[in-house]
Amino acid sequence: MSLLVTGSIGIDTVTTPHGVSENCLGGSSIYFSMAASFFGPVRLLGVIGPDCPFDLAEVFAGRHVDLTGLEIRKNSKTFRWKGTYAEKMDDRTTDLLELNVLAEDPPAIPDKYKDSNFVFLANTTPALQLQLLSQIEAPDFVAADTMDCWIHGHLDDLTNLLKRIQCLIINEQEARLLAAEPNLVKAAGKVLEMGPRVVIIKKGESGSLMCDNDGQIFLLPAYPAAQVKDPTGAGDSFAGALMGYLAKDGKTDSHSLKKAIAYGTVVASFAIADFSLSGLTAISRDDIERRLEMLRNLTSF
Amino acid sequence: MSLLVTGSIGIDTVTTPHGVSENCLGGSSIYFSMAASFFGPVRLLGVIGPDCPFDLAEVFAGRHVDLTGLEIRKNSKTFRWKGTYAEKMDDRTTDLLELNVLAEDPPAIPDKYKDSNFVFLANTTPALQLQLLSQIEAPDFVAADTMDCWIHGHLDDLTNLLKRIQCLIINEQEARLLAAEPNLVKAAGKVLEMGPRVVIIKKGESGSLMCDNDGQIFLLPAYPAAQVKDPTGAGDSFAGALMGYLAKDGKTDSHSLKKAIAYGTVVASFAIADFSLSGLTAISRDDIERRLEMLRNLTSF
Numbered sequence: 001m002s003l004l005v006t007g008s009i010g011i012d013t014v015t016t017p018h019g020v021s022e023n024c025l026g027g028s029s030i031y032f033s034m035a036a037s038f039f040g041p042v043r044l045l046g047v048i049g050p051d052c053p054f055d056l057a058e059v060f061a062g063r064h065v066d067l068t069g070l071e072i073r074k075n076s077k078t079f080r081w082k083g084t085y086a087e088k089m090d091d092r093t094t095d096l097l098e099l100n101v102l103a104e105d106p107p108a109i110p111d112k113y114k115d116s117n118f119v120f121l122a123n124t125t126p127a128l129q130l131q132l133l134s135q136i137e138a139p140d141f142v143a144a145d146t147m148d149c150w151i152h153g154h155l156d157d158l159t160n161l162l163k164r165i166q167c168l169i170i171n172e173q174e175a176r177l178l179a180a181e182p183n184l185v186k187a188a189g190k191v192l193e194m195g196p197r198v199v200i201i202k203k204g205e206s207g208s209l210m211c212d213n214d215g216q217i218f219l220l221p222a223y224p225a226a227q228v229k230d231p232t233g234a235g236d237s238f239a240g241a242l243m244g245y246l247a248k249d250g251k252t253d254s255h256s257l258k259k260a261i262a263y264g265t266v267v268a269s270f271a272i273a274d275f276s277l278s279g280l281t282a283i284s285r286d287d288i289e290r291r292l293e294m295l296r297n298l299t300s301f
Numbered sequence: 302m303s304l305l306v307t308g309s310i311g312i313d314t315v316t317t318p319h320g321v322s323e324n325c326l327g328g329s330s331i332y333f334s335m336a337a338s339f340f341g342p343v344r345l346l347g348v349i350g351p352d353c354p355f356d357l358a359e360v361f362a363g364r365h366v367d368l369t370g371l372e373i374r375k376n377s378k379t380f381r382w383k384g385t386y387a388e389k390m391d392d393r394t395t396d397l398l399e400l401n402v403l404a405e406d407p408p409a410i411p412d413k414y415k416d417s418n419f420v421f422l423a424n425t426t427p428a429l430q431l432q433l434l435s436q437i438e439a440p441d442f443v444a445a446d447t448m449d450c451w452i453h454g455h456l457d458d459l460t461n462l463l464k465r466i467q468c469l470i471i472n473e474q475e476a477r478l479l480a481a482e483p484n485l486v487k488a489a490g491k492v493l494e495m496g497p498r499v500v501i502i503k504k505g506e507s508g509s510l511m512c513d514n515d516g517q518i519f520l521l522p523a524y525p526a527a528q529v530k531d532p533t534g535a536g537d538s539f540a541g542a543l544m545g546y547l548a549k550d551g552k553t554d555s556h557s558l559k560k561a562i563a564y565g566t567v568v569a570s571f572a573i574a575d576f577s578l579s580g581l582t583a584i585s586r587d588d589i590e591r592r593l594e595m596l597r598n599l600t601s602f
Contacts (some may be wrong), residue, residue, distance in 0.1 A: 088483045182388060183529065184506075184525070185525040185526075185527055186527060203507065205485075205507075206504065206506075206508070206522075207507070207508075207520075209522075209525065217525055217599050218599060218600075218602070219508075219522035219525060219599050219600050220522070220600065220602065221507075221508060221510075221520035224485070224486040224510070224518055224520060225486075226484065226486055228484065258601075258602040261602070298519060298520050299520050299521065299600055300559075300601070301519070301521065301559040301560050301562070301597070
C-alpha cells in the first residue's frame with residue numbers, strides 16, 4: 001500500500017565524540033524515506049531552497065522514493081541544524097537552528113499523493129500536521145511524532161491531532177509529559193484515551209514500548225550496537241522501517257505492529273552506526289533480516 | 302544443589318510517593334532468601350542484634366530457608382536504614398544509616414554451609430566478600446554484587462574478588478564506572494576480562510543485559526509493572542530468584558542463565574509492588590509462572 005511521509009529536509013552539522021560531519025544531508029523525511037525504502041515505495045513531501053547542495057534523486061537512486069512532492073522553493077533557504085552530542089550520546093545541544101523554508105508555507109501535497117493509505121507526519125507544529133493530514137483523502141493508518149514544545153505550547157492543536165491519527169510515536173519524556181503520569185505503561189494508557197489506537201514509546205538505548213487498545217503490550221530492547229557514531233535520525237529511521245514494513249502488507253494488527261517495531265529497532269541500530277545516511281546506505285535488506293534474527297535470539301528465553 | 306547467601310539483615314524505614322513503611326524488615330539477604338525460596342532451599346548467613354523485632358523463623362515459616370547461619374549478637378544492634386524515594390522512584394536518598402552490627406566482625410560460616418555449591422555474596426566491602434568466600438570449600442558458581450563506593454575506594458580488593466567469582470551482578474552506572482566505558486556492551490566485555498564468566502547488568506525500569514564469555518548476549522526488558530510502591534529490595538529479589546532457579550538444576554549454561562534472568566525479572570516485579578516483603582509473601586510459585594509466560598508474550602515478535 002502507498003506510504004507518504006511529510007517532514008523536514010535539512011543540512012546538518014553534527015558533532016559527536018566520534019567526529020564531526022559538516023553540512024551533511026539530514027531531516028526527518030530523509031531518514032524516514034531511506035529506512036522505509038528497504039520495504040517498499042515511499043512518497044516524500046518536503047521543501048528545500050536552491051542552496052541545498054544535495055541532489056535527492058541521486059541520494060535515493062534505485063530506492064523507490066517518489067520525489068514528486070519535493071519542492072525547491074526559489075528565494076528561500078534550506079533548513080539548517082547544527083548540534084553536539086554529549087559523551088554518552090544520550091543528550092544533545094542545538095548549536096544553531098535556521099528554520100528558513102520550514103518557517104514559511106508548507107509544500108502543497110501533489111494530487112497523486114492524496115490517495116495515500118499510510119501516512120507519517122514527522123515532528124512539526126500540530127497545526128501543520130493537521131493541515132497536511134486534511135489533504136489526504138482517506139488514509140488507513142496515520143502515525144505522527146511530536147515533541148515537548150508542542151505539548152507545552154500547542155496542546156489544543158495536538159489534542160485535535162490525536163483524535164485523527166491511529167498511532168503516536170514519541171519518546172518516553174514526551175509520553176510522561178503528555179499524560180502527566182510518570183509510569184510509562186499508565187502514561188501509554190492515558191495517551192490511548194486521547195485518540196490513537198496504538199502508542200509507541202521510544203526509550204533510546206533502552207528500546208521501545210508499544211501499547212494498543214486491544215490491551216496488547218510489547219517491549220523490545222534496543223539492539224546492543226557496539227558502534228554508535230551519530231544518533232541523529234535514529235527515531236525517524238525507526239519510524240521509517242516500522243511504517244515501511246506495515247505499509248508493505250497493509251496489516252496493522254498487534255502481531256504486525258510487534259514485527260514492525262522489531263524492524264524499526266534493527267534499522268535504527270544501523271542508522272546510528274555512522275554519520276548522516278552512511279549507516280543506512282551501507283546495508284542491504286539481507287543485513288536487516290540477519291540482524292532481526294539476531295535480535296530475536298538476543299531477547300528470547 | 303545448595304545455595305548460600307551472605308548479606309545484610311536490616312530494619313528499614315522507607316518513604317515513597319505511595320506511603321511510609323516504618324521499621325519494617327529489610328536487608329539484602331532477606332529479600333534474596335525470600336525470592337530464592339520459591340525455587341528451592343536457601344542457606345542464610347547474617348547477623349542481627351537482640352533489638353531486632355522480627356522472628357525470622359516465623360518470617361520464613363514453610364519456606365526452606367535454613368537459619369543455622371543467623372547470629373543474634375549480644376551487646377550489639379541491628380543494622381538500620383531509612384530512605385526516601387523521589388517521585389519517579391528511580392532515585393533515592395539515604396536519610397539515616399546505622400551500620401551497627403554490620404561494622405563489627407562478620408558472622409562465622411557454620412560447618413554445614415561450607416559445602417555450598419551456589420553462593421551469592423550480597424553487596425558489602427570486597428574484602429569481606431573475599432573472606433566469606435574463602436571459607437566455602439569448593440563452590441561451583443559464585444555471584445556477587447558490588448557498588449560504586451567499592452569501585453572508587455577498594456578497587457584492589459574488588460579486582461581480587463572478580464578473579465574468584467563466576468558472575469557479577471551490578472547496575473548500569475556501576476558497570477560503566479568499573480569498566481571506564483560508557484557503552485554497556487563494551488563495558489560488559491571489559492568486566493568479563495577482569496575474571497567472571499558472566500556479567501549481568503541491572504538497568505532498573507529498562508530491564509537487564511547479560512553477557513557471558515561464550516559470546517552470548519541477552520537483553521530482557523523489566524516487566525511493565527503497573528503498580529510500583531517500593532523499589533527497595535528489587536535487585537536482591539532479582540538475584541535471589543536468579544540464583545534460586547540456577548541452583549535448583551545446577552546448570553549455568555547460557556540457556557539456563559537467560560531463563561534465570563527472566564525469573565529474576567518477574568520476581569523483582571512482584572517485590573516492588575508493595576512495601577517490604579509484602580509483594581513477595583503475597584504470591585505463589587504459580588503466580589511467578591504465569592507472569593513468566595506473560596513476560597515471554599510481551600517480548601516476543
